[in-house]
Amino acid sequence: MASTQAQKALETFERFLASLDLESYQQKYRPIKTVEQDLPRELNPLPDLYEHYWKALEDNPSFLGFEEFFDHWWEKRLRPLDEFIRKYFWGCSYAFVRLGLEARLYRTAVSIWTQFHFCYRWNASCELPLEATPELDAQGIDALIHTSGSPTGIQIKKETYRSEAKSENRFLRKQRGTALIEIPYTLQ
Numbered sequence: 001m002a003s004t005q006a007q008k009a010l011e012t013f014e015r016f017l018a019s020l021d022l023e024s025y026q027q028k029y030r031p032i033k034t035v036e037q038d039l040p041r042e043l044n045p046l047p048d049l050y051e052h053y054w055k056a057l058e059d060n061p062s063f064l065g066f067e068e069f070f071d072h073w074w075e076k077r078l079r080p081l082d083e084f085i086r087k088y089f090w091g092c093s094y095a096f097v098r099l100g101l102e103a104r105l106y107r108t109a110v111s112i113w114t115q116f117h118f119c120y121r122w123n124a125s126c127e128l129p130l131e132a133t134p135e136l137d138a139q140g141i142d143a144l145i146h147t148s149g150s151p152t153g154i155q156i157k158k159e160t161y162r163s164e165a166k167s168e169n170r171f172l173r174k175q176r177g178t179a180l181i182e183i184p185y186t187l188q
Contacts, residue, residue, distance in 0.1 A: 009055065010121055020065075045109070046134040052072075115143075141154070
């Protein structure tokens with residue numbers, strides 16, 4: 001049986017997810033595709049998403065709402081944002097670029113929240129230790145399950161409306177010699 005701490009973390013995360021107005025967010029952000037190029041390393045939101053939403057070992061985790069998360073991410077990166085905007089969006093207003101980045105980060109956040117829900121549920125249901133880090137994620141491994149043998153990489157296949165994310169073998173990269181299992185998972 002998994003720990004009560006893991007069960008509490010799952011329940012807290014599920015309350016956070018239930019508090020999100022996903023339909024309103026989808027209506028607001030789905031049509032906005034102004035920032036679709038790869039973001040420079042300095043603007044990568046993964047470390048922040050892990051910092052603010054992957055709290056599997058905390059006794060009383062709390063989670064920022066998306067707007068607060070985005071404001072925090074934006075304020076933390078003013079200098080690299082300015083360089084990015086000058087390079088790719090010269091002549092565009094900051095408000096235009098901010099909305100594009102907000103939509104981009106929202107899509108990323110929903111994908112990561114889906115992945116984290118699986119991970120929180122795993123921790124609450126299974127004894128095998130699960131590791132999830134932005135470094136693993138960048139290698140195409142959403143979680144690493146530690147077994148008595150070699151670790152097993154998990155890749156959570158999230159539902160998406162983006163055609164470029166649906167292509168086969170999109171995530172195949174160096175896998176540190178681990179077996180990789182793809183798991184279809186829908187957050188409802």
